[in-house]
Amino acid sequence: MEKYKVIMDVDTGTDDAVALLMAMASDQIDLLGVCSVNGNRNIELTTDNTLRVIDFVGKGDEVKVYKGCALPLVSTLNKDRRPLIPYGDKYFDGQENHGNHLDLPETQLKPQEKCAVSYYIDTLMASEGDITLIAVGPLTNIACAMRAEPRICGKIKEMIIMGASLEEGNSGPSQRAEFNFWADPEAAEIVLQSGCKITLVPLDVTHKTCIHMDEALAFEASGTKAGYAAATFIKRRIGNYETWSKNWHVDEAGAPIHDALCVAGLLDRSVFTEIVSCNMKMDISGGTADGVSLVNFKDMSRDLDGIFRPAVKNVNLVMKADREKFAKIMGDLVTK
Numbered sequence: 645m646e647k648y649k650v651i652m653d654v655d656t657g658t659d660d661a662v663a664l665l666m667a668m669a670s671d672q673i674d675l676l677g678v679c680s681v682n683g684n685r686n687i688e689l690t691t692d693n694t695l696r697v698i699d700f701v702g703k704g705d706e707v708k709v710y711k712g713c714a715l716p717l718v719s720t721l722n723k724d725r726r727p728l729i730p731y732g733d734k735y736f737d738g739q740e741n742h743g744n745h746l747d748l749p750e751t752q753l754k755p756q757e758k759c760a761v762s763y764y765i766d767t768l769m770a771s772e773g774d775i776t777l778i779a780v781g782p783l784t785n786i787a788c789a790m791r792a793e794p795r796i797c798g799k800i801k802e803m804i805i806m807g808a809s810l811e812e813g814n815s816g817p818s819q820r821a822e823f824n825f826w827a828d829p830e831a832a833e834i835v836l837q838s839g840c841k842i843t844l845v846p847l848d849v850t851h852k853t854c855i856h857m858d859e860a861l862a863f864e865a866s867g868t869k870a871g872y873a874a875a876t877f878i879k880r881r882i883g884n885y886e887t888w889s890k891n892w893h894v895d896e897a898g899a900p901i902h903d904a905l906c907v908a909g910l911l912d913r914s915v916f917t918e919i920v921s922c923n924m925k926m927d928i929s930g931g932t933a934d935g936v937s938l939v940n941f942k943d944m945s946r947d948l949d950g951i952f953r954p955a956v957k958n959v960n961l962v963m964k965a966d967r968e969k970f971a972k973i974m975g976d977l978v979t980k
């Protein structure tokens with residue numbers, strides 16, 4: 645069986661953690677490396693959380709972590725644009741999906757000396773164009789690497805990205821943006837316009853593919869470490885969606901485990917039941933819609949010169965996914 649060569653980019657985070665558990669458990673994935681990035685928490689916490697997950701399932705000798713960017717590219721330079729980033733210990737109020745440290749034992753594992761941006765450039769440039777990136781945090785590391793060595797864009801087989809929202813968002817003053825893209829909109833725009841093959845899993849879809857409490861309990865009952873850890877994170881998220889996040893239109897029996905859907909979709913593309921090729925741009929204006937992803941489903945676009953041109957279909961946008969199949973893939977991996 646040929647394996648997918650994968651690099652993951654994570655801001656771990658409870659749902660990133662489940663995605664990692666699935667990737668590490670899969671026989672179909674050769675996990676070349678994991679890059680941490682500022683996002684759900686500051687870079688020290690997301691890196692430590694990533695290492696905790698890897699250590700907990702005994703993969704510390706196999707799976708290497710490369711510490712990534714501590715801040716978005718530019719969005720924090722204007723103090724009003726992203727006042728709470730980076731999220732640190734002080735932000736945590738107990739009513740939240742992630743916490744500061746994940747509910748896992750402390751780890752002695754350390755990240756590699758090489759930073760994530762150098763790791764991307766070195767690994768992709770030495771590759772044969774056969775590496776898939778699963779990016780489930782702000783896209784700062786990847787955008788930096790693309791700016792420093794644009795030739796890596798021709799070396800990426802595919803990027804499966806959790807990001808963007810079509811209608812319902814979870815970030816920004818209007819709650820119209822999605823967190824990963826909102827946190828570093830310039831980075832998202834660089835990646836979107838990179839010419840790479842992008843499969844994009846938006847919030848609208850992850851909100852409709854929740855994992856349920858009975859499924860989490862079954863993961864836990866399996867007695868595996870991955871099942872225990874996944875259940876711990878999913879239960880926390882379900883509890884939180886019942887209270888703090890109750891305004892979001894998620895399936896009440898569960899909670900979205902956004903990032904894990906990207907791993908399931910890599911392993912079985914039929915999890916994505918509807919995909920539309922379209923054009924996407926970011927609003928990076930700093931105004932009310934700052935960080936919102938703008939989709940053009942038409943075949944034409946019209947630039948400021950007034951001329952109609954064929955729209956560049958830069959993303960394969962996932963519109964629907966199969967919840968049952970997703971839950972089954974997750975369960976099969978974390979309970980084995």
Ligand code: BDR
Pocket residue numbers: 657658659660684780781806814822823824847902903
């Ligand atoms: C995304 O934001 C983060 O909080 C999650 O880990 C996920 O990647 C959802 O908007």
Ligand code: CA
Pocket residue numbers: 654655656657659660683684780781903
């Ligand atoms: Ca994430």
